[in-house]
Amino acid sequence: MKHAAKFKFRLYVADNAMNSVEAVANLTAFCRTHLPERHEIEVVDVFREPKRALADNVLMTPTLIKLAPPPLRRVVGTLSQSVTLQQVLGLEPFAA
């Protein structure tokens, strides 16, 4: 872990729908395991801030957007498969 690039996430949720609650829990757990001390999560509720959802073109909830480091990535779903998430975030080398 030579570079300490910080991961910035934005997670769109739909109030406290099942999927959304799960996604928040999964993401938090994932970050704690794989990205300790170098992550930042912003949770946006589409019901409270629909305009932001529109701006980000979010249609399905939950949607995770990785804002940093580039490239921008989107993951839809409860984020239950941590392996997929690892691949998406380019974390395979560290996974082993």
Add this chain to the structure above:
Amino acid sequence: MISLGSKKKHASNPSQAKAPTGIPGFDEMTGGGMPHGRTALLVGGPGSGKTIFALQFLVYGAEACGEPGIFVAFEETPQRIVANFQTFGWDLQKLQPKKLLFIDAQPSPDLIQSGSFDLGGMLAVLGERVREMKAQRIVFDALDIVLALMPDGASKRREIYRLHEWLLAHGVTAIITSKDDGDETGATSTQPFGFMQFMVDCSVVLNHRVVLGVSQRNLRVQKYRGSAFDENESPFVIGKRGFDVAISRVLGRVDAKVTNERVTTGVERLDTMLGGGYYRAASVLITGFPGTAKTTLSGAFAEAACERGERTVFVGFDSDGTEVIRNLASVGIRLGPHAKSGMLRMVSARTITGSAETLLVRIKAIANEHKARCLIIDPVSTLSKAGNELTAHGVAERLIDWSKSDGITLVCTSLLDEMANQTEVGTPLQISTLADTWIHLNYLVQAGERNRGLSIVKSRGMSHSNQVRELILSDEGVTLTDIYSAGGEVLMGTMRWEKESAELAANEMAEVAAKLKLLNLDAEEAVLEVRVKSLQTELMAKQVEKTLLNRATESREGELTRGLHRVRELRGADKSLAKRK
């Protein structure tokens, strides 16, 4: 209960509000349009016109009904849709974004899925938009795309439910479009849309088939809760102005207004034959073999109509408009000035592209645009070339029905195939039974020439001549003349002329002979009179002579007597002797 259907039809209109789609034909089929504040499903194969239908619904709502709408595009980018629809002359830019909003909802190709998800985000966003815009119409175009992302049937159903509840809660009139699998029996069998079919209040199926190499589009309303609707498959066309659904006459529709007004045929003697001309808004059929002056006869009608100041459309399939004008000018029918002044619109389509249905829609659009009162289709039999006979017949029926209800006087020519049937059985399209007036043109080949004969096969509601007339085309125009028929033979053309001139000559001869005879008689009379006079003179002379003679005789006798007396006196003869004498 048989009366249920009609009862329902009448009852439905006030009870259930409709959201008109502005699609000609569809609103009539459904008695007003989509169910207001409810959801309708539009199912169809690729290229069946789902997007156009849905967008037309929104555009009409925004423009004509003051109902703003949202278009959620799952399949195409809004930019592309707007560009595609520019061709229909719909100004989508003007409506955006206040009255018509496009939301790009395409799932991005780099979207990664991990675990289950729902459409809550989209609905939250849409809910906000609906409130902002006070939107009353919404379209979900190609919902199947986003549903395909769902891992299983259960979650698909769940999302459909979610959507449905959201729609109900917001009270917007919605159209959800979706592909079908090209399954003719309808999408009921395919999940999850089959399930959706039961959920929505109205379901419309579009299909696109190729019959004998001609594309045919059909629309069918599969269900419509709480409203009567036309259940048959109706052909439709995507024309220049968007959707156009062809509907046939629904039972109970108000009949077209009927007038007794006559319009001239453009040929004076034909008017006489028909007892004054065609009826206004009648459909007239002119049949005949090629070259029997069908176009000329319809051209004469066009000219007369334009001269009356009635806007006219001439649809020609045989030749270009300019050619028709030139050709008709040779028989004294001048359409050029009318075409220039805009009174007459010449439309020509030498070859047929598209189905008969397309053709009808185009003709209707042109006629409406031109505000035509008279329409000429030359020849209408072209319709049967495009597609199968059955649809062509349907089109012909609708053509007549439409022109009648719009008060347009329709003159169609129809080609009869010379080889096929010499008898006047009917036209290929069976229009002859539908048309009000049927004029048949025929050739009579005789003594080395062809002459045109005109007869009226039928003419509803008017007395008409049963005579065959000879149709003569000359520089001065079209005229009809009596054919020469005597002693069972019918003569036309030169032979008629010869016969007529021979008769004329014979008449003249007879006249001269009579004059001569009269003169002779006069002379004889004069001679006789002279003779009578001379005889009378002679008679008088004789009478005078006779008198003279008498007198002479008397005097002589007197003398004689006196002489005897004297002698007796002198001789003193007996008185008795003298007395005896």
